[in-house]
Amino acid sequence: MLHRLQFTAKKLVRMALLLLGVSLTAFLLMDASPLDPLQTNIGQAALGTMSPEQIARLEEYWGINTPAAERYVGWLGSALRGDFGVSLLYSRPVLAVVGQRLGNSLWLLLFAWVLSGGLGLALGLAAGANRGRWPDRLIRGYCLVISSTPTFWLALLLLMVFSVWLGWLPIGLSVPIGADAASVTLTARLYHALLPGLTLSVTGVAGIALHTREKVVDVLDSDYVLFARARGEGHILRRHVLRNVALPALTLQFASIGEIIGGSVLVEQVFSYPGLGQAAVAAGLGGDLPLLLGITVVTAALVFGGSLAADLLYGVIDPRIRRGAAKA
């Protein structure tokens, strides 16, 4: 137990350092961006009609004349106290914006995560078990084509087929157009998340399936599977392969959180889905520094939390770690 606590504490320190590094990098990139927030958000024409005093007030609002170091230290100080500032674009606290957007994206991300993990594992098992035969070739071919396809292009393609030509699914947004927010049902939300979620999973499947296949092939070539066959054992796939593929599959599943979140930025943009990814694009292009830093930190924490969960689950599932640690 003590061992487990120490392990977790170490990981948390690492997480703090990671978040610090990520926020600093995001800040420096933003600072180096050639976009002028005033021109982007207010427009050249509108700026021309404003008095110098108005412009000065706006410059102060967007923090243009404050030195970079001072701005970052200021942000960091308040962030440590739990105050992530106010979004310049939405004029609402950053955490509120992130919370609302994350709530929208959560369905999408969860759907894509579960589907790509489950499907990837199944396809990887099928390919590995049929190594060299047609199911293997078919699955590998699919995975290679999909992983070399840009996500946004695939999103546009699916949008064209399912929403425009077939008209089965909505062309965008997370709720029906013009509907009262309170009256939107869960079914309607899922219906709107279906296509973006599908796009995300279709691309996520490829990596998981290929990695799982490699592991299945390794296990099937192992001495213990040969021994199981020599002893006339049945159900080798279930008894030995699945058991030994479970751990790497778990790692893959949690590592894919990062890819799903990264992919959602593009996919949400294509489907006009008002989620976290879309907010990140808006914040980046609009020079909304507090919002961008908030989103960056929250998503980095989510990805790190995923890896941490995988590490902790490893200790529960793998007898070599569980019992090894108990003895140490």
Next chain:
Amino acid sequence: MEPILTVEHLSVSFTRYSRGFARTELSAVRDLSLTVEPGRVTALVGESGSGKSLLAHAILQLLPRNAQVGGTILYDGAPLSRERAEALRGREIALIPQGITWLDPMMKVGPQVRRGRGDSETRARCRAALDRFGLGPQVEELYPFELSGGMARRVLIACAVMDSPRLIVADEPTPGLDIRAAGRVLGHFRELAEEGAGVLFITHDLELALTVAHKLVVLCEGRTVEELSPARFRSGQGLNHPYTRALWHAMPENNFL
């Protein structure tokens, strides 16, 4: 005595693609003949790479698909086809493999020995098999990584005797064991033979083979070159093949001449 296993002129070769579509045949076993009688230990002695383990895999029909097998293998007087081998392995024919990597690292010893069957009869037989080799009930709850090398070896032997097999193929079951532990393992083989099973003991360790076997078969570059009793080998008289004579001279008591 009618042999339980007869191998006649066995050959095993592999087809490999080397550079594009040029195929090369790699002969691993060229001409291997031997018999295993019930109640006796037959030792197949050869250096590493002489094709010893392939014999074990050929008997159990476990060779990879790119292997070509020639010659005949008779089990209990009838040819051992793939279907027959699949039906017999784990029942009448048992393999004792080399070491701990042949146990699933993610499965406890008990379920592994029992092959997933949990009925009381299987449990009792598993208990008896482990007991016989000095492995208590707590061993059933261990994972392979918690076993010592000697314990793992005994678990593997217990796997083989679970089903009271008629033919036991032991493929290099002793490397890595100290001489006393190896002696105990070999003692188990002798016991199994005394109970009526035919034991094929595949090894590169001549010394061990001499202590345990009733019959010695010498393998050199994929060919069986001589078949003789340990006593005749020790005497050094009438060794026909130069390789066997070289082996005899390499024994410490014969001054490594």
